[in-house]
Structure formats: C-alpha cells, structure tokens
Amino acid sequence: MSTVGKRGASTPWELTRSGDRISFIYLERCILHREDNAITAEDADGTIHIPSATIGTLLLGPGTRVTHQAMSVLGDSGAGVVWVGEQGVRFYSGGRSLTRSSALVEAQATKWANRRTRLEVARAMYRMRFPDEDPSALTRQELLGREGRRVKDCYKREAARVGLPWHGRRYVPGEFDSGDPANQAITAATQCMYGIAQTTVAALGCASGLGFVHSGHELSFVLDIADLYKAEIAIPVAMETAAESAEDVGSRTRRAIRDRVNETGLLNRCVSDIKNLLLDEPDDDPTGDPTDRVTLQSDHGIEIESGYNLAEEPW
Missing domain, CATH: 3.100.10.20 (CRISPR-associated endonuclease Cas1, N-terminal domain)
Known part of the structure; x- marks a missing residue:
C-alpha cells in the first residue's frame, strides 16, 4: 500500500x-x-x-x-x-491564503497606488458604514471629520439606548483597567473586530499594510476593514454588555462579540465586502480560478505565458 x-x-x-x-x-x-x-x-x-x-x-x-x-x-x-x-x-x-491567484492583492495595490482611486475606496468604505449619506464629493479631511462625528454620535446614542452613563471615549494603550466599564467593553470589542478582520484579510491574500483610510502601519488595511462594522456591531454589543454588569466586562464582551459574529455571518460578509471594494467587477471574481496561472510581465501592460524560453522570440 x-x-x-x-x-x-x-x-x-x-x-x-x-x-x-x-x-x-x-x-x-x-x-x-x-x-x-x-x-x-x-x-x-x-x-x-x-x-x-x-x-x-x-x-x-x-x-x-x-x-x-x-x-x-x-x-x-x-x-x-x-x-x-x-x-x-x-x-x-x-498560513497560505485561500486563493492561488494574486488578482485580489494586485487590485488592492493598483487602487492604493493611485491617489484618486485610493480616495474612491475610502469614500466607498464610508458609504458602507453610513449608507444614509453620500460621500462622493467629500475630501479626505471632510471624510475624517464626518466619520469622527458619526462615531461620537453612535457612542452617545448606544449608551443612551441601554441606559449607561457616557463621558467620552477614553483609552490608554496597555492600561485596560484604567477605563470605566463602557470604555473597557469598547476596547475589548474593537480588539475582537481587529482579529476578525485580520483573519479575513490573511485568508484572501490581501496586503494588510496597504490601507485606504489608515496608513503607516503593517495592519492599516485590517484597521480599515474592522472599522466597517464598528458602529453596527462593536459599539452596540459593547454598550449592551457594560450595561448588564461591570464584572469581568472584557471577557464577557469578547463572548458577546463572538456570538454576534456567528449570528450575522460576519466572516462571509467580510469576504464579500473586501471583494466589492477592490474588484471592479466583483461578480467576475478571478480568485475563484483554482488553476495555477503564472505569467510574465512584458511591455505596455501585456502579460505573456511563462514556462518556456523566450530568448528566440522577436520582441
């Protein structure tokens, strides 16, 4: 045998x-x-x-x-x-990514390398987060300002919904216990969303450092993706958990986020959202091709087949 x-x-x-x-x-x-x-x-x-x-x-x-x-x-x-x-x-x-194709990371790099398309993706991310507003004419500075106000409003709104006192977002890196229960819960929820986003980005073979909103960090794109679900999932779950009890709020928030992620099918949604952001035609997904296709880059954006000697070809 x-x-x-x-x-x-x-x-x-x-x-x-x-x-x-x-x-x-x-x-x-x-x-x-x-x-x-x-x-x-x-x-x-x-x-x-x-x-x-x-x-x-x-x-x-x-x-x-x-x-x-x-x-x-x-x-x-x-x-x-x-x-x-x-x-x-x-x-x-x-380990390795889900796909053998480099199409998704190439699409990401192409859109990231051009300032115009990089801003277009940032606007698309804003539209995903706040679908009631059209950001098509907003500058980067305007996007950042409006996003900040929308998130602050979300903190206040969700705290009021669950009857929790809210005195603003306070987070000191490395000092989890320094915040009140609401801030501790938000920190725990945010960390969970980072982990989920990083899992998906790695599985799809994307470049975690090429962000469209965040920049300068090896996880910039991960932070971009995690923020897509902050106002919808992370903040509401955190406030609900903190309102229930101040005891062991960190681990309870992580379990609550875990359950909400499973209930909403967030992993699959994450995959779909990334493809919609990076691919011009998401329905024609090149990462679904299971074959090993290796080409060589030639002049004028032309790709040619690899696997044979090109010394005699008349270029």
Missing part, C-alpha cells in the same frame, strides 16, 4: 473551485490528522472526516493540535490555515 509520503500532489485542475468550497470551517479542542485525502478531527465525542478539497480556509481555535500530514494535505488541496482565538475572534497566525 502506498504511504502518505509517496502520494503525488494534486494538480490545480483536480481541485475543487474556490467558489464551490466551504468558505470557513472552525475547529477547536481537537486533534487534526490525515486519513487518505481527508482531514480527521478527533475529540472526546468521536472523529469526523472533512474532505480537504472542500475547505476554503480552516480556522484553528484553542486546544487544537495538528499533525504534519494534516498540514501537508491541506497545502496540497490549496486550503488556507489560520490560527485564531475562540470562535475566530482573534487572529494569531496564518
């Missing part, structure tokens, strides 16, 4: 299309191994088999142990692997 190590790697044409895969699978407190071309997840309740080629990105939560052979078949199948906190709340480390 052939051993696992002697089996040949699957060709891209044999793999399941990314669009036909399960976008994300989350596992925790189990041991992951390989049986034939399936991933096995074993815990006290038994063992389940997951065909590796059906996985888009595997999220490994707390208490998971994974074998070398399991990682081998995941890599062979083109699946991404990301180590996260409980229920995918925090991002710790990532």
Whole structure:
C-alpha cells in the first residue's frame, strides 16, 4: 500500500473551485490528522472526516493540535490555515491564503497606488458604514471629520439606548483597567473586530499594510476593514454588555462579540465586502480560478505565458 509520503500532489485542475468550497470551517479542542485525502478531527465525542478539497480556509481555535500530514494535505488541496482565538475572534497566525491567484492583492495595490482611486475606496468604505449619506464629493479631511462625528454620535446614542452613563471615549494603550466599564467593553470589542478582520484579510491574500483610510502601519488595511462594522456591531454589543454588569466586562464582551459574529455571518460578509471594494467587477471574481496561472510581465501592460524560453522570440 502506498504511504502518505509517496502520494503525488494534486494538480490545480483536480481541485475543487474556490467558489464551490466551504468558505470557513472552525475547529477547536481537537486533534487534526490525515486519513487518505481527508482531514480527521478527533475529540472526546468521536472523529469526523472533512474532505480537504472542500475547505476554503480552516480556522484553528484553542486546544487544537495538528499533525504534519494534516498540514501537508491541506497545502496540497490549496486550503488556507489560520490560527485564531475562540470562535475566530482573534487572529494569531496564518498560513497560505485561500486563493492561488494574486488578482485580489494586485487590485488592492493598483487602487492604493493611485491617489484618486485610493480616495474612491475610502469614500466607498464610508458609504458602507453610513449608507444614509453620500460621500462622493467629500475630501479626505471632510471624510475624517464626518466619520469622527458619526462615531461620537453612535457612542452617545448606544449608551443612551441601554441606559449607561457616557463621558467620552477614553483609552490608554496597555492600561485596560484604567477605563470605566463602557470604555473597557469598547476596547475589548474593537480588539475582537481587529482579529476578525485580520483573519479575513490573511485568508484572501490581501496586503494588510496597504490601507485606504489608515496608513503607516503593517495592519492599516485590517484597521480599515474592522472599522466597517464598528458602529453596527462593536459599539452596540459593547454598550449592551457594560450595561448588564461591570464584572469581568472584557471577557464577557469578547463572548458577546463572538456570538454576534456567528449570528450575522460576519466572516462571509467580510469576504464579500473586501471583494466589492477592490474588484471592479466583483461578480467576475478571478480568485475563484483554482488553476495555477503564472505569467510574465512584458511591455505596455501585456502579460505573456511563462514556462518556456523566450530568448528566440522577436520582441
């Protein structure tokens, strides 16, 4: 019988299309191994088999142990692997991206490199956050000012809704306990949203440092994406949690965010929003192509096929 190590790697044409895969699978407190071309997840309740080629990105939560052979078949199948906190709340480390195509990161870099398109994406992000307002004529300074006012209003509105006193946003980096319960809850919720955004950005193969609103940090694009859901999810959940009790507000907020993320299907929405922001034709998603397509850059923006010697070609 052939051993696992002697089996040949699957060709891209044999793999399941990314669009036909399960976008994300989350596992925790189990041991992951390989049986034939399936991933096995074993815990006290038994063992389940997951065909590796059906996985888009595997999220490994707390208490998971994974074998070398399991990682081998995941890599062979083109699946991404990301180590996260409980229920995918925090991002710790990532393997390869969900796609073999560089189309999404190239689209991101192209829009980022041009000041006009960079501003257009920033306006689109503002429109996603506040759909009742048209930002198409706003400058960057105007965008930042209006965003600041909208977020401040959101803090006040949500605090009033749950009957919580609000004295303004106060956050000292590294000093979580220095804030009141409301501020502690907002800090915890915001950190969770950063983890969720970073998980998605890494899974899609985007460049985390190329932001359209934030700049100068390795996670600028992650901060951009996390802010899309701040007024809708992070702030309301934080205020509700702080209003219930001041005890253990940090961990309770993280669990509440986890539950709201699962209820709203935020991970899949995050994927869709990123593609809508970066791709001119999101429905014609080039990242869904499962084949390995490597081209060479030529003059005048022309791409030519690779894989053969071009020394004799008349350029």
